[in-house]
Amino acid sequence: MRMLGAWWRERWLGWLDYPLREGAVWADRYRVEELLGMGSYGQAYRCTDLRSGAVVLMKRGKPSKRSLAREMLERESEILKGLHHPQIPQWLDYAAHGREMGLVMELVEGYSLEHAVMGSEKIYSQQEALLVIRQLLHPLRHMHEAGYVHRDVRIPNVLVSGDKLVIIDVGLACRIGDESAYEKEEWGGGFADSWGAVKQRMRVPEPTSDLYGLGHLFLFLMYAGYMPHEGQEERGWEEELKLDPAVQDFVQGLLENKWQSAEACEQELEQTLKSLEG
Template structure:
């Protein structure tokens, strides 16, 4: 027990965010700490050479070599992707024993924040059009040989009229085995869903897209008082063609994002 508490305190200490105003690698001034994931920390910074804001992703010091390995893999992948709905790679910089990935900063709110904090709700049509926009960067990734593996509302960002797919930290090559140390089991209630999303095949991203659509629809769902919980097929008032489309996403009906796009375009038309 004492050892566990000590390790937790040590981890909290070494992973403490960089202070505001700190200059990293002589290039980037930290403006704001944005958040922390399993392997990295994100900061809004100013590129001192251009004066422009950028996103800097720093590997969590407590994760040591694994964080550096995953950050380098993410950097290599971003350099091979070129799509207007995926943040662009800008730099990979070293500072002492640490390394950081610098990319385009997209200003906006992710869907999780929009739904949970702002109370945003979506009509069936709005949710379908959002899915249609997301299929474009997903298709680009698949055609480049990668699968995102984390298509969820925290990783979808709205900036003006454009929808971005962000955070390729868990992405990998299609068919690639899990990296050593990467979590493959999940203890929370969404464990089975996340486990399916981690399979390195294109259908995993379409499966994630199906659950994302359901999240959008449930944002405005209010069950009747005393009503027993039912499946989404009964609880959500979806048109038959839309219900069949969502089932297709969840049941791996389509092998590619392109096939999925064709079916969705038919429904939207």
């Protein structure tokens, strides 16, 4: 009987979270055009704002998550509303539809850096990867100076939009020093997988966590062009990638909390880039 109850519960929750149909009008204003994706507590849709005619992104809390989805979405809305940077999607609205809430923001057209790395044959040079880091330091510095830390700086959360990189998904962001943010990790599945230690370090509510995330993002870009020799034993990235000494020192600095602010990191990065040019 317990197994049967669990079976029905799973299907009931699946029914609750069934995506909105295309053409549906949400909150008497946002017409659903396309489901873009689903996360742990929300669903993202491409919508048309019937008042302005603009195409927007609407993030709807999963009904099955009830108060947790509402709490997480409200926190994300408050954070996004306080950020104003061309490399962060602009907050537009936080609307109610019955018992549901939806966060509406600018829809950034582009593709993820993950797609650029995994879905193409592009190989990044050391300098190109460092220039990616330099671009991303700008919105992160803005977040930190506004009092927030992103806590999820990874290639799926970076969009390539023309010649601009945009950092998205502030769902895990929190105020700097807010230890209570750890209490929300249970909905994300904890840290049980092989990336557990990395994720746990990235979740610390301090600016150094975002710099740490940039260090791993750099390594992802560099490993896109790495081909080990047949039968070669696995080694540390310091040995496998053969980076310029100045670049290796910079990446180690990102991973070892050498800088306490994005501003200090930017200054060091400029020196590293100059050393490559010389």
